[in-house]
Amino acid sequence: MALAGAGAAGVAGVAGGAGALAYAATHAQPSTDAATGAVPFYGEHQAGIVTPAQDRLHFVAFDVLTRDRERLADLLRQWTAAAARMTAGRDAGAIGAVNGIPQAPPDDTGEALGLPPSELTVTVGFGPGLFRDDAGRDRFGLAARRPPALADLPRFAGDALRPEISGGDLCIQACANDPQVAVHAIRNLARIGMGVVGVRWSQLGFGRTSSTSRGQSTPRNLFGFKDGTANLKAEDTGLLREQLWVQPGDGPDWMAGGSYLVTRKIRMTVETWDRSALAEQEAVIGRTKGVGAPIGRAGEFDEPDFDATGEDGQPLIPADSHVRLAHPDLNGGARLLRRGYNFVDGSDGLGRLDAGLFFMAYQRDPRRQFVPVQTRLSRDDAMNEYVRHVSSAVFACPPGVRDAGDFLGSGLFA
Numbered sequence: 001m002a003l004a005g006a007g008a009a010g011v012a013g014v015a016g017g018a019g020a021l022a023y024a025a026t027h028a029q030p031s032t033d034a035a036t037g038a039v040p041f042y043g044e045h046q047a048g049i050v051t052p053a054q055d056r057l058h059f060v061a062f063d064v065l066t067r068d069r070e071r072l073a074d075l076l077r078q079w080t081a082a083a084a085r086m087t088a089g090r091d092a093g094a095i096g097a098v099n100g101i102p103q104a105p106p107d108d109t110g111e112a113l114g115l116p117p118s119e120l121t122v123t124v125g126f127g128p129g130l131f132r133d134d135a136g137r138d139r140f141g142l143a144a145r146r147p148p149a150l151a152d153l154p155r156f157a158g159d160a161l162r163p164e165i166s167g168g169d170l171c172i173q174a175c176a177n178d179p180q181v182a183v184h185a186i187r188n189l190a191r192i193g194m195g196v197v198g199v200r201w202s203q204l205g206f207g208r209t210s211s212t213s214r215g216q217s218t219p220r221n222l223f224g225f226k227d228g229t230a231n232l233k234a235e236d237t238g239l240l241r242e243q244l245w246v247q248p249g250d251g252p253d254w255m256a257g258g259s260y261l262v263t264r265k266i267r268m269t270v271e272t273w274d275r276s277a278l279a280e281q282e283a284v285i286g287r288t289k290g291v292g293a294p295i296g297r298a299g300e301f302d303e304p305d306f307d308a309t310g311e312d313g314q315p316l317i318p319a320d321s322h323v324r325l326a327h328p329d330l331n332g333g334a335r336l337l338r339r340g341y342n343f344v345d346g347s348d349g350l351g352r353l354d355a356g357l358f359f360m361a362y363q364r365d366p367r368r369q370f371v372p373v374q375t376r377l378s379r380d381d382a383m384n385e386y387v388r389h390v391s392s393a394v395f396a397c398p399p400g401v402r403d404a405g406d407f408l409g410s411g412l413f414a
Contacts, residue, residue: 037177038117041084043400044257045245046408048121049337049362050234052213054175057205057341058182059263059358060190061168061393062197064130069140073413075196079124079172079189080407089117092188109191111184118178122185124408125261125395128152129169145412147251149260149365150396156378158389165201165265165391173261173360175339179206201391203265205341205358212339218292218300222268222342222355223386225285226292229300230327232337243335243364250364254411257399259362262370265343265391268356273386284382286323294323320382326373334369336361356387366394 032039032052039047066072082092091097093107100106131146133139155161174185183204190199209221210228214235221227232239241247248256273281278289286304287294294304296316306324308316317324328335339362344355363369378384398409 032119036089036117037119038088039119039121041087041122041401042403042406044402045259045400046121046123046397047087047400048123048173048175049244049259049339049397050212050240051119051121051175052216052234053208053210053339054119054121054177054182055206055208056176056179056182057208057358058174058179058186058202059205059360060172060186060202061127061200062170062172062190062193063200064139064169064196065198066196067139069142069413071196072140073407073409075193076124076409076413077407078192079122080401081404082188082192083122083124083185083408084401084404086112086185086188087117087120087122089115089120092185092192109184109187111187112181115178115181115184118176118181120174120176120181120185122189123173123175123261123397125171125173125397126150126409126412127168127170127393127395129167142412145252145254147246147255147396149246149251149255149367150394151367153262153366153392153394154371154375156374156389158378158384159392160388160390161392162390165203167393168200168395170197171261171263171393171395179204203343203358203391205343207342209340209342209357210338212337221357222270222344223273223281223285225281225287225289226300227340228338229287229292230335232335239335240337243369244337244362246364254409254414255396255398258397259337259364260366261395261397262359262361262363262366263391263393263395264359264374264389266357266359267354267388267390269352269386269388270355271352276386283318283321284386286317286321295321318382320380322377322381322383325376325381331373331376332368334373336363336369336373338362362397 039051086092091108095107097106097108097110097113128150131143172189174182176182208219210231211218214233218226218229244259246255246258282288292300296305296308304317310316340357340359343358346354348354
């Protein structure tokens with residue numbers, strides 16, 4: 001689950017051309033407009049990846065219904081235009097919620113009228129099914145452009161995946177500091193896509209479980225522990241180039257500047273966790289619950305000492321602790337940029353909270369980053385006694401939109 005700081009796969013950075021570097025220098029890290037609360041939409045990379053994590057999430061995965069490639073591309077153009085407007089705090093459509101003729105449906109649903117942008121970001125990704133369907137058919141003439149890194153995830157030990165909440169041809173991640181703004185974005189994008197796409201599954205999230213900027217404090221997950229202390233941060237420019245952003249030469253050119261997203265819905269058996277002793281909880285995590293320091297250390301950001309032993313001669317940080325198994329030093333240096341969220345979907349039929357972590361992690365190549373780390377965790381992590389993975393998906397998130405004449409995924413459809 002928490003993958004407390006995964007690290008990298010020996011994937012050396014590949015320098016881009018001079019033009020690309022010059023563009024990146026001015027567009028790579030858009031910052032929030034303090035006056036309006038709007039995150040710039042245009043840039044080299046999509047917003048919502050290294051953007052300081054907002055407090056709320058609405059995530060949705062779609063199945064593509066149309067067989068018409070141009071209808072699909074046109075939907076992406078419409079989504080791009082609507083996302084640009086909504087992230088600026090405007091209505092989804094050019095007319096708006098209340099300015100159209102009374103005899104026609106509005107082109108915005110209206111529930112965000114009067115609300116600020118709330119740092120809304122909209123991030124779009126493409127699933128493996130967009131390139132070939134389950135029968136292996138090339139649906140839109142895109143199969144040859146599928147990146148090798150967009151490989152189906154393997155089945156990990158202990159997976160209890162539910163197909164109806166896994167996978168998807170397209171995804172949209174909407175994050176904002178106001179839940180109504182995030183829901184408004186997804187609602188309108190789904191409305192625009194009616195007849196072309198259909199919602200496959202969705203997830204609401206709250207209480208970000210990671211910090212993606214050094215200006216943010218480390219949050220806590222529903223186990224009550226600080227989560228994501230060693231996460232990649234927006235300020236780690238060199239590491240982001242090495243570990244997060246797809247580089248020219250990694251695969252098809254249309255993904256350069258993009259990133260791969262892995263999502264996992266992780267049900268936490270919080271009632272069982274709540275009955276375990278504090279010492280046991282800390283041993284499972286490998287950190288103290290109060291400060292969040294690695295066991296045997298004093299500060300949250302102190303490096304773990306995996307060689308330290310106690311009076312009994314046993315490792316202070318247990319061999320099956322989450323922190324040890326997820327650490328970059330034990331995973332070929334693999335690191336991830338995580339921006340997951342807590343979720344509570346009510347209670348199940350036995351009166352237990354249906355709660356946990358909606359894990360989201362961006363990376364340069366899941367085959368070298370998420371997959372080996374999760375393989376190790378799924379086999380040996382002591383936390384497995386308290387969690388169950390019920391949903392899984394992987395998406396290729398293309399680079400950002402350069403200007404109003406561009407659209408999300410334009411390189412794929414060129």
